[in-house]
Amino acid sequence: MTALLQVQDLSVSIQGKRVLDKVSLEIQSGEILALTGESGSGKSMTALAIMGLLPNAAHVEGEVHLHEQDLLAQTEQQMCAIRGAEIGMVFQEPMTALNPVQSIGQQVAETIRVHSDATRKQAWARAADVLTKVGLPQDRFPLGRFPHELSGGQRQRVVIAMAIALRPKLLIADEPTTALDVTTQAQILELLKDLCKSEGLALLMITHDLAVVSQMADRIAVMKSGQIVEQAVTQDLFAQMSHPYTRALFAASAHQADLADIDLGDPLLRVQNVSRDYLLPRPHPFAAHPRFPAVRDVSFDISAGERVGLVGESGCGKSTLTRAILGLDPVSAGDIRLDGAPVYSNGKPNRYIQRQIQVVFQDPFGSFNPRHKVERLITEPFHLLDHPPTGTARQNAIEEALEAVGLSAADAQKYPHAFSGGQRQRLAIARALIIRPKLIVFDEAVSALDVRVRAQILDLIAALSREYGLAYLFISHDLSVVRSITDRVMVMKSGEIVEHGETARVFDKPEHHYTQNLIAAAPRLPELGERHVS
Amino acid sequence: MIAYVFKRLTALILSLAVASLVIFLVVEVAPGDPASYMLGINAQPDTVAALRAELGLDVPKTQRYLNWVGGMLVGDFGTSYTYRSPVSEMVADRLWISLPLALMALALSTLIAIPAGVLAAARRGGVADAGVMSATQFGVAIPNFWFAMLLVALFAIKLRWFPSGGFPGWDDPAAALKSLTLPAIALALPQAAILTRVMRSSLIDILGEDFMRTARAKGLSRRQALWRHGLRNALIPVLTIIGLQFSFLLAGAIIIEQVFFLPGLGRLVFQSISQRDLIVVESVVMLLVFAVITVNFLVDLAYAIADPRLRRRA
Known part of the structure; x- marks a missing residue:
């Protein structure tokens, strides 16, 4: 039997730069092929090349056959007839894809x-059927709803409905669950699997997440720098891992940072019965503002040198709580103290406390002013000091901070664009470290990084905590990351901390049903008899 | 949607009330007494006093403000000090020229700008884009009175297709439209140039959005995706500019009115200010404020029609 989709020696170059190099793969009807690899490895390019949606400047060689049709030989008009009808596509970002x-x-x-040539009426009836099939029944989600009235997972269902409305033979899903919460991710993955089974759909699934891949795919192709380095049936691939790159990826995904035992010091941060309400817009001009409780009666301590995690899905109140701890926002009720002093007083952050708490954010690209040199960027926290170091003392501080995060003193004179995502996250950590805080808040600090870089940054964080006796609060939606880097973890839902305990205990024996659901929904890497790390 | 309209409407009425108060106060504190200005510097004090009484200038200010606002609500804008004729009639006469002129200019500028902006955005970086962009440079740079004179020289003097100035009245609609054509073109040119640039950059932003890629993945051609998904999203900033331009065209056309000898609103304001005809100034300014606020209200409604996300929050 010939494959549904056959890609033979597909090469793409854009302005002389080769982004795909002799990629060959095939998918049978009803089969799920996962294309995995780090960012920039050419996964999305492969998908766009199959769809014929590459940028105009791209030069394509090789062959792409869908059934007997040579897709690369089709005119643009013929491709328009194929896209959406024979090949459907689902994208990463459901919030903006509609x-x-x-x-x-x-x-x-x-x-x-x-x-x-379906009439409007027929098309609407069919749309209603498809939306029901993807889990948006008409009684709760009528056709007249607008995207902004739906959640991220619901929007992704709409995108899937659009892609499968005409029962295409091939569905390409480009990171379809990366932007979603774990429980929503599990539902969407389940939906995609069911569709493959019930419709006989072939699925080309692109994802960087090996755990997702291992649960979904019949076969896996691993990409690196525009080439497919290894391709095999899922079980075989995980059993053999013949290519060192595959082994490195797997090892990094399962990485456990080395957390030395610590003696807990005195309580450093003390959060007591903190609540924070937001005012919602008035429903009519004479009504009182309704209140939305973003954080409800949260209490916990962090001791000096302690490594604490905070997990929860989007909208659970993590960010609100973080802002309150950093002293950026007032609280509605309760008290947040660091070393006994309030973090927020008289309507503004307490400067003396801000020196002791620093923060590292998710986006390594957006959190630096591109027009400033590294030297200036990482010394920004000095404005919190009464007598910031000058001259040689300042130079020494910069050098020390850069070297502590694995960069060199010479990097001080560069601009942020000269650094990769992982290096920028190192810069962000250097910036947080330079005034020697007692506590660092990592807000989704590794979520935007590739697995191998992520493993390095996690090791760096663990090492810095050991050396400087640093306490940190590690906030993430990613359970496996939190597990690998914390002693204690708190699980947050709808503004409340529903479970709180030692990390190993919470993950192995979750008590609250919400935690149980979260852990059950999180995709897991297969357990292997032995792991080789190259 | 009803709550949204209600909120916008409340804002409209409040702005009008505040505007009327501000206009009244500003005009009151301006120096110069209309009665003594009308009678000349040699007038007898009792003659001036008599005229002040006749013009209603001797009653307390609060009373005058209430009389003025109350009168406007029933369509009575008072009597011009200089011309001794009802302001409402004077303004109505002028409005019959200025309003059609502004609408023609706006329609013309929109009809040029939207296709030109779409063309430039769709062929970004191409020859059509470069052509459109340099044309808009000219449109912005050329003073419109000079462009008006060029139009007169070509179409009125050389080709004799249109009259060079004046307004024959609406008794003969064809002749009236003809005499408004050249001024409308002169007014529309710079507006069209600005609007084209707004349309282009707004559409370029939208073309980079994820949902445009989704539309292509559905099987829409580049052109279909642009018209069905791009245009409506790109129109929102364009609507804002159209609203601003209408307000400007209504009262800001004084130079073009001067070039074409059109008795429009701009000239009326100018003459009334130089003659201290305060009641006309007040009324015309109030009318313009009303027009601007109403247009903004309509633009807000247009936003809500174009973008469902705006219907819920106001």
Whole structure:
């Protein structure tokens, strides 16, 4: 039997730069092939090349056959007839993948109307069927809903409905669950699997997440620098891992940072019965503002040198709590103290306390002013000091901070664009470290990084904590990361901490049903008899 | 949606009330007594006093403000000090020229700008884009009175297609439209140039959005995706500029009115200010404020129609 999709020696170069190098793969009907690898390895390029949606400047060689059709030989007009009808595509970012000014019914019906002469009425009826099939029944999600009225997971279902409305033979899903919470991710993955089974759909699934890959795929292709380095049936691939790159990826995904035992010091941060309400817009001009409780009666301590995690899904109140701890926002009730002094007083952050707490954010690209040199960027916290170091003392502080995070003193004269994502995150840590805080808050600090870089940054954080006796609060939606880097973990849901305990205990024997659900939903790497780390 | 309209409407009425108060106060504190200005410097004090009484200038200020606002609500804008004729009639006469002129100019500028902006954005970096962009440079740079004179020289004097100035009245609609054509073109040119640039950059932003890629993945051609998904999203900033331009065109056309000898609103304001005809100034300014606020209200409604996300929050 010939494969549904056959890609033979597909090469793509953009302005002389080779981004895909002789990629060959095939997918049978009803099969799930996962394409995995780090960012920039060419996964999305492969998908766009199959769809014929590469940028105009791209030069393509090789062959792409869907059934007997040579896709690369089709005219643009013929490709328009194939896209959406024979190949559907689902994208990473459900929040922006839908047109905000059209209803979901209109957008699903459009796929149908573009490819057939169905009347508006027929198209709407079909759209209603498809939306019901992807889990958006008409009684709760009528066709007239707009994207902004739906959650991220619901929007992703709409995108999937658009892609499968015409029962295509091939579905390409580019990081379809990366932007979603774990429980939503589990539901969407389940939906995709079911569709493959019930519709006989072939699925080309692109994802960087090996745990997701291991649960979903029949076969896996690992990409690196535009080439497929290894391709095999899932179980075989995990059993053999013949290519060192695959082994490195796997090792990094399962990485456990080396946390030395610590003697707990005195309580450093003390959060007592903290609540924070937000005022919502008035429903009519004479009504009182309704209140939304973002954080409800949260209490915990962090001792000097302690490594604490905070997990929860989007909207659970993590960010609100973080802002309150950093003294950026007032609290509605309760008290947050560091070393006995309030972090927020008289309507502004307490400067003396801010010296002791620093923060590292998620986005390594957005959190630096691109027009400043590293030297200036990492010394920003000095403005919190009464007598910031000058001259040689300042130079020494910069050198020491850069070397502590594994960069060199010479990097001080560079601009942020000269650094990779992982290096920028090192810069962000250097910036936090330079005034020797007692506590660092890591807010999704490794979520945007590739697995291998992520493992290095986690090791760095663990090492710095050991050397400087640093306490940290590690906030993340990613359970496996939190597990690998903390002693104690708190689970947050709807503004409350529902479970709190030693990390190993919470993960192995979760008590609260919400924690149990979270852990059950999180994709897991297969256990292997032996792991080789190259 | 109803709550949204209600909120916007409340804001509209409040702004009008505040505006009327500000206009009244500003005009009151301006130096110069209309009665003594009208009678000349040699007038007898009792003659001035008599005229002040006749013009209603001797009652307390609060009373005058209430009389003025109350009068406007029933369509009575008072009587011009200089011309001794009802302000409402004077303004209505002028409005019949200025309003059609502003609408023609706006329609023209929109009809040029939207296709030109879409073309430039769709062919970004190409020859069409470069052509459109340099044309808009000219449009912004050329003073519109000079462009008006060029239009007169070509179409009125050389080709004799349109009159060079004046307004024959609406008794003969064809002739009236003809005499407004050149001024409308002169007014529209710089507006079209600005609007084209706004349209282009707004659409370029939208073309980079994820949902445009989704539309292509559905099987829409580049052109279909642009018209069905791009345009409506890109129109929102364009609507803002159209609203601002209308307000400007209504009262800011004084130079073009001067070039074409059109008795429009701009000239009326100018003459009334130089003659201390305060009641006309007050009324015309109030009318313009009303027009601006109403247009903004309509733009807000247009936003809500274009973008469902705005319907809920106001």
